Amino acid sequence: KQEVTQIPAALSVPEGENLVLNCSFTDSAIYNLQWFRQDPGKGLTSLLLIQSSQREQTSGRLNASLDKSSGRSTLYIAASQPGDSATYLCAVRGRNMRFGAGTRLTVKP
Amino acid sequence: NAGVTQTPKFRVLKTGQSMTLLCAQDMNHEYMYWYRQDPGMGLRLIHYSVGEGTTAKGEVPDGYNVSRLKKQNFLLGLESAAPSQTSVYFCASSYFKRDRKLYEQYFGPGTRLTVT
Numbered sequence: 513k514q515e516v517t518q519i520p521a522a523l524s525v526p527e528g529e530n531l532v533l534n535c536s537f538t539d540s541a542i543y544n545l546q547w548f549r550q551d552p553g554k555g556l557t558s559l560l561l562i563q564s565s566q567r568e569q570t571s572g573r574l575n576a577s578l579d580k581s582s583g584r585s586t587l588y589i590a591a592s593q594p595g596d597s598a599t600y601l602c603a604v605r606g607r608n609m610r611f612g613a614g615t616r617l618t619v620k621p
Numbered sequence: 622n623a624g625v626t627q628t629p630k631f632r633v634l635k636t637g638q639s640m641t642l643l644c645a646q647d648m649n650h651e652y653m654y655w656y657r658q659d660p661g662m663g664l665r666l667i668h669y670s671v672g673e674g675t676t677a678k679g680e681v682p683d684g685y686n687v688s689r690l691k692k693q694n695f696l697l698g699l700e701s702a703a704p705s706q707t708s709v710y711f712c713a714s715s716y717f718k719r720d721r722k723l724y725e726q727y728f729g730p731g732t733r734l735t736v737t
Contacts, residue, residue, distance in 0.1 A: 516663070546725055555625075555711060556664075556728040601663065608679060609654070609726065611663035 514539045516604050518612035525592055526620050533587040533615045535602035540580045547576050547587050548601040550614070556601065560587070592619045622647050625729035627712050633735045634702040642697040642732050644712030652715045653695040654679075654726065655687060657708040664711065670695055671717075702736045709733050 515538045525531050535545070544563045548556040560569045560576040562585070568577040575588040585602055599614040625646045634640055644653065651672050656664040666679030670689040684706060686698045695714075699706060713726040 548728075553731075555730040556713075558725045558727065561725040603664075603726075608666055608669075611656075611665075613661055613663040 514542075514604060514606050514608075514610040516602060516610045516612040518600075518602060518615050520615060521613065522616040522618075524618040524620065527592060527594060529592050529619075530588070530590050531592055531617075533589070533600050533602075533617070535585040535587070535604075535612055537583045537585075537604045537610070539604075539606060540583055541606055542580065543605045545576075545578055545585050546603045546605070547574075547585075548603065550599045550601060552598075559600075589617075592617075594619050594621050624648065625712055625714055625727050627710075627729040627732050629732060630730070631733050633737065634699075635737055636703060638702050639698070639700050640702065640734075641699075642710055642712075642734075644695045644697070644714075644729060645693055646695075646712075646714040646727070647693060648714060648716070648727065649692070650714035650716045650727070651692075652717060653689065654713040654715075655685070655695065655697045656711045656713065657681065657706075658711060658731075659708050667697065667710075702734075704736045707734060707736045 517536045546561045547559045562578040573590040599616045601614045603611045628643045654669040655667040658664045668687040670676045673692040676687045688696045710732045712729040715726045
């Protein structure tokens with residue numbers, strides 16, 4: 513059974529800092545990995561999707577990498593802003609979609 | 622496009638009552654999903670559908686039933702609600718291209734259900 517772990521569970525950084533969120537998974541037989549953002553009381557917004565054949569995807573200040581062999585993905589956020597404060601979830605698509613519990617990010621002005 | 626919509630947004634039920642959650646998408650997606658989200662546990666798949674008239678069980682299907690009579694709608698039913706079903710329920714949809722596997726999932730805003 514696929515297990516998805518996100519560390520740390522919570523992170524607080526000052527504005528402007530570059531940061532990395534981690535996602536690890538136990539079964540490397542995946543189709544893709546997706547990073548989401550969730551604001552309090554809201555649904556999930558897709559940030560980046562990496563197919564299993566890809567190594568990374570970029571969108572603006574966000575860069576996601578995928579290392580299938582080691583079962584890891586990272587989400588890099590450059591020059592963080594208070595508006596980036598949210599919970600970030602990674603989800604791995606294998607036979608089904610498995611989600612991590614998320615990292616709650618707070619960016620302080 | 623409205624994307625994925627869910628009704629209702631909030632609901633309080635008493636133990637043993639029944640209800641149906643409605644999910645609708647206007648993106649012509651083949652795949653639709655129901656998840657529940659509980660604190661510290663991430664999202665867990667309840668049921669999903671790969672097309673009109675088809676449904677399948679996910680990770681936590683017990684106590685729930687689903688139907689997909691129309692491509693754009695996916696209904697989640699609770700026949701006899703229990704306090705353990707207190708959760709936030711999310712619907713999602715996605716499309717599929719055989720050469721690229723499954724594309725990204727699009728989520729609705731969620732339904733917050735409390736069972737007392």
